[in-house]
Amino acid sequence: MSSESTEVWAGWYRDRLGAEAVTITAHEQQLRTRIRGIEYEGATFAALEPVGLSGVLSSCVLEWDMPLPVHSEGTVQRATLSCLLTLGEAQPGGQLDRADLNLTLHYGGAAYESGVAGGDFDDALSRIRGQLPPGAELGQSAPVGA
Secondary structure, eight states: TTTTEEEEEEEEEEEETTEEEEEEETTTTEEEEETTEEEESSSSSGGGGEETTSSSSOOEEEEEEEEEEETTTEEEEEEEEEEEEOOOBBBSSOOOOEEEEEEEETTTTTTEEEEETOHHHHHHHHHHHHTSSSTTESSSSOOSOO
């Protein structure tokens, strides 16, 4: 993703109070979303903070799908990357006790899965790259970190 592009993904936010549809925007190495009327932003999904307030997004689940091109045999094919981020409890000092990321790439009639503790998006994508059929490569449309 170039620093000039803006990407928008639809998704869901869930916590103890229920579920809500959300929109996640990635622009210039920043992620942004609005949950229950509060704007959150951060450099990674696991570091989303309420704008103008202290703390990080915690004790919740974020789900979203994003289109991701796959290059194979000289063609570009559409694929969908389904993302599930589980954020644990906030600890003293503002850190989360866990951030688990699960990615599933739906491509060519198959599902390629990867899960990582710590929420590292690049690591999870790298694991999916290793599962793809020979000659298939993920395109460059990917978010900021997780």
